[in-house]
Structure formats: C-alpha cells, structure tokens
Amino acid sequence: MPSVPKISKRAIILREAAKLFKEKGFGGATMRDLAERVGIEAASIYNHIRSKDELLEEICFGIGRKYDEQLSEIAAKKISYPEKIEAVIAFHIQMIIEDANAVSVLNNDWKFLNSGQMIEFKAMRNEYEKHLAALISKGIEHGAFKKINVSVALFTILSSLRWVELWYKPSRGISKEDLAKDISAILMNGVKA
Amino acid sequence: MPSVPKISKRAIILREAAKLFKEKGFGGATMRDLAERVGIEAASIYNHIRSKDELLEEICFGIGRKYDEQLSEIAAKKISYPEKIEAVIAFHIQMIIEDANAVSVLNNDWKFLNSGQMIEFKAMRNEYEKHLAALISKGIEHGAFKKINVSVALFTILSSLRWVELWYKPSRGISKEDLAKDISAILMNGVKA
DNA sequence: AAAACTAACTAACGTTTGTTAGTTTCGGAA
DNA sequence: TTCCGAAACTAACAAACGTTAGTTAGTTTT
Numbered sequence A, B: 001m002p003s004v005p006k007i008s009k010r011a012i013i014l015r016e017a018a019k020l021f022k023e024k025g026f027g028g029a030t031m032r033d034l035a036e037r038v039g040i041e042a043a044s045i046y047n048h049i050r051s052k053d054e055l056l057e058e059i060c061f062g063i064g065r066k067y068d069e070q071l072s073e074i075a076a077k078k079i080s081y082p083e084k085i086e087a088v089i090a091f092h093i094q095m096i097i098e099d100a101n102a103v104s105v106l107n108n109d110w111k112f113l114n115s116g117q118m119i120e121f122k123a124m125r126n127e128y129e130k131h132l133a134a135l136i137s138k139g140i141e142h143g144a145f146k147k148i149n150v151s152v153a154l155f156t157i158l159s160s161l162r163w164v165e166l167w168y169k170p171s172r173g174i175s176k177e178d179l180a181k182d183i184s185a186i187l188m189n190g191v192k193a
Numbered sequence C: 001a002a003a004a005c006t007a008a009c010t011a012a013c014g015t016t017t018g019t020t021a022g023t024t025t026c027g028g029a030a
Numbered sequence D: 001t002t003c004c005g006a007a008a009c010t011a012a013c014a015a016a017c018g019t020t021a022g023t024t025a026g027t028t029t030t
Helices: A009-028 A030-036 A053-074 A081-098 A100-112 A115-141 A150-167 A177-190 B009-028 B031-038 B042-047 B054-076 B081-098 B100-112 B114-141 B150-167 B175-190
Strands: none
Touching: A009 A030, A009 A053, A009 A100, A009 A115, A009 B009, A009 B100, A053 A081, A053 A100, A053 A115, A081 A100, A081 A115, A081 A150, A081 A177, A100 A115, A100 A150, A100 B009, A115 A150, A115 B100, A150 A177, A150 B150, A150 B175, A177 B150, A177 B175, B009 B031, B009 B054, B009 B100, B054 B081, B054 B100, B054 B114, B081 B100, B081 B114, B081 B150, B081 B175, B100 B114, B114 B150, B150 B175
C-alpha cells in the first residue's frame, strides 16, 4: 500500500526528459543522462518507454493539444475581441509558467520529430495559427482593432510571449497576472505616450 | 591566377555551417554532413578550422559584434527616442534578412558554446540588453513613452522581432521596409483601434 | 630545380550514442 | 511460503561521432 506511487515512473521520466531536453536540446540530451536524473540505469528506462523519440513526441503533442483546447474555449466565449486576445495572452503565460520545460521543448525541439510526426505537428501548429488569425481578422472587421496586417500582428503577439519562458522566475517578484497585464497593455496600446 | 577564390574556403565552411546548424541544431549537425555540403571529406575541413566548437564560436560572436556596433551607432544619433527604437527594429529585421542562418544560430545554439565562451556570450548579451533598456528608460523620462515596465517592454520588443527569422521569405511579397513599418506600428501604437 | 606550402584524400582512433538481451531483485497476492 | 510480474540490473551491440595520422597531388616560393 505505501508503495503505490502517486505519480507513475513513466510520468517522472517524461517530466525529467522535458527538463533535460530544455537544458541540452534533444540532440544533446542522452539517455544515460536522463537515467541518472531519474535514479536508474539507462537500460531500465526502456521498461517504461519505447524510445527516445517517443519522449519527444509525447511532450510536443501533449502540450500542443492543451494549447488547442484552451484556444477553442476562449474563441467560444461571449466576450469582445480585445478581451479574447487578452485571454489568449494570459493563458500562454499561464502555460509557460506552469509547464515551462515542456513548452520550451515544443518551441525549440519540434524539428527533431521524425518526419511523419513533424508533418502532423506542423499541421497542428498551422491550424492553431489560422484559428488565432481568424480572431484577429474578425476583430478588425468589427472595428475593434486597427487595420493592420493580420500575419504581422499574429506573429508579433505569439513571439512576444515566447521570451517569458526564458525570463520568468518567481524571484523577479512579478505575478503572472501583472505580467499578463503589462504585456497586454503594450500589445494593445503600444509603448508610445 | 584564375584559381584565386573570391571567397575563401573557410568562409564557405562557415556559411554552410551556419545553414546546417540552423537546420539541425548544433548537436544534430555532423562534420560529415557539413563536409558533404562543402564538397570535401570531413577530415579535410580541419585544414581550415580548428574544431566544430570554433565554428559555433565564430558565428555567435561575429554576429554578436555586428549587433553591438549597430546599436551603438543608433544610440549616438541625434533623433528622438521613438525614432531610435524604430531604428533598432529596422536593423534587427535587416540583420535577420541578410544573415538569417547566423542570426538563427546565435539565437538558438549559443547554449552549446563551451563554458568560457558561454560566460562571455552572456555578458555580451546582457550588456546589449542593458544598453537597449537604457534607451527605453530615457524615453520614458523624456515623456516619449508610457510609464511601462522597462524589462517587459524590452523583451516584448526583442522577442517580437525573432519570429521574422522563421517567417520571412521574399516570396511573401512584403519588403523589409514595410515589414519594419508594420511591426513598429504595432509596438508603438498597439493593435487596438 | 629544389623546397615548402596548401588542401585534398583514406584510414583509423577512441568515445559516445540509442538500444537489446538476458538476468536478478523485490513487493504484493495467493 | 510460494509464486509472479514488474522493474531494476549488467553486459554488450552496432552505428555514429569528432578528430588525428599519414600521405599525396598540385601550386608557390626561393
């Protein structure tokens, strides 16, 4: 009874893999390194997973699905378009903070997915961007946003969120709510006085 | 006389290395792969360079110095602070477009520098960010910018430029001048109508 | 013409890599 | 206690890695 683990070893391996991939990159991370962090021998890992590739796949698509779900939820809400964009900004920050390692892997190491999975991943990402672009387009039509280039706005917003991954630490003493508010303020109203 | 190359082989190797590192990451790139692209055997590369690490070092610091120089030039110009920030945006885009591969390596693979060089690199980058942050701070003091969190503004601007590396291709039919104008417009005045 | 240099080659080195096979350990159910 | 399956271990594999050694052909310098 005391030995029933609350978190499965597989989950521990995935968590440590995400951390390791973030630190060293998928190519630079070794199974022996991962094993040491988990506290077992490299060969023993294969009692829980099929391959190194499988780790990457599970991290990328696991997080990817979370993004999809959240975006769909926000899109369905009955709020204004600026509020929707602000909600997207807030949940991106939320994801980065509560799942920093996995998000980093998704952002940086997706290109090491094997070819079939990479095609699937790109399709998923394209759809996400299209979905978000549609929100901006409609916002422009409704007069809520300036008549800006939608692609430029889309990627400016998405990219401006990515640095949070590298920058955020609780020790900086700024809450995620305040951070979301500050970033939203800049993207919505700009820096110019 | 006809065999005097306009570009040294070393330069060709560096150019191809940047392209290869961008595609596969530093860890995923192999010397044999690089050699094939250059059209010689892997061992022959070592007639021109000392090590794989040296390639990374030269790419990262070469581009890093370019950034430093350009920023200093802009800071010294007698123009308004918003104009300075816009000039920074424009030259970042310029760098990304004319040296896409090397910029990508600097952004993504600096963490594979060996420890000494990595310390040096981080110091260089910190100084760059400080330099740019000072521009924003002074802009706020002069009343040219809103009273925003300087760090947040700094990283929002820097990050919002990085996607250009992944997104820009001439085939999209937008000039770098127009791109700079669109991004500047969003960062200066926001998306809200 | 001799000597030195450049830049290519082939072959191999010692490691490290992801992974497999076979074996042992151990906690819980019967 | 006995048994069983899960999960650890040790040992090893073949492939790939960055790099070195030794050599050779062609060019430049003296």
